[in-house]
């Protein structure tokens with residue numbers, strides 16, 4: 001049993017848990033969660049710990065570490081246990097000559113967590129290739145394969161994700177359903193459409209076209225390494241949860257006024273992308289234009305923005321969760337003060353709070 005949950009998180013932050021159960025099969029995960037639920041014991045599911053910000057005080061409940069990890073490929077269908085390491089799953093799909101997941105190379109964590117926030121990168125989200133998800137329903141104790149359409153998959157969200165409670169705290173109850181396995185229906189040979197300009201340029205590909213999945217995987221890993229977005233224990237820039245904030249989506253009705261305000265304040269045109277419910281802005285761009293440069297620490301010694309990517313908040317080795325959230329608060333409040341746009345955290349906060357915005 002790990003003494004501290006910092007041993008299970010990519011931030012290397014988080015205090016102790018009351019109990020820890022490592023589960024090496026789907027049945028063991030379902031049984032562990034069911035046993036806790038029967039006695040009202042709070043449960044924290046942990047895969048790779050790469051999207052978790054856990055309080056310094058730890059978690060007053062049982063950590064269920066999802067660690068079953070088989071991957072089976074049958075034709076163009078890939079089925080992965082929830083605990084399979086996601087990048088191994090992507091590598092296995094590419095090695096088998098299958099396309100679809102290559103743009104999601106290098107994302108840390110487990111296969112089972114990918115639908116939780118509908119992971120995405122370089123213009124692709126898992127939602128595009130998910131065929132079915134096997135869930136353990138905590139309310140009924142039943143196990144069932146469900147269609148992805150039932151999961152409410154959206155931009156870095158789904159109904160499986162624990163969202164912040166009002167005021168910025170988080171609920172300890174955990175998600176209603178536990179992912180036991182994920183199934184993807186992939187393409188026989190061609191990559192996903194390469195829509196992300198930076199990746200298309202790196203590949204010398206036509207935007208919107210397809211390429212060899214192995215070439216796309218190599219290019220994505222190279223791009224990600226340059227941004228500190230591939231785990232490397234020796235590089236503190238990767239002691240993070242990846243992007244700490246989601247890109248803000250402003251409602252269509254107010255988008256023009258907000259963009260005009262930002263452009264007046266900066267004298268530059270701000271990156272903006274169409275989104276289903278409005279216009280998506282770039283959180284990293286706004287953070288830099290609000291005066292927070294790469295490596296910014298605001299006088300703190302244990303945490304700072306990554307020196308490679310403004311959107312990643314990192315532990316420099318001696319950080320605490322309290323210090324990290326204080327930096328997050330300063331950045332969020334600074335962006336709001338300058339542009340009137342509120343950034344929201346992407347990771348799941350456990351027992352920890354991002355203090356409410358002080359406009």
Ligand SMILES: Cc1cc2nc3c(=O)[nH]c(=O)nc-3n(C[C@H](O)[C@H](O)[C@H](O)COP(=O)(O)OP(=O)(O)OC[C@H]3O[C@@H](n4cnc5c(N)ncnc54)[C@H](O)[C@@H]3O)c2cc1C
Nearest residue numbers: 045047048049050051109110112113119120121179241242
């Ligand atoms: C360097 C770095 C780069 C990153 N880049 C990206 C990126 O490009 N795109 C992106 O989308 N994300 C990115 N992330 C975030 C993170 O890797 C993903 O969200 C990943 O899917 C989390 O997987 P995990 O197994 O580590 O989840 P954990 O951190 O262990 O858990 C995250 C949440 O999911 C829940 N959970 C875990 N397993 C299950 C399960 N089996 N069933 C139900 N709930 C579960 C947990 O309780 C928790 O609420 C990055 C993180 C890092 C550190």
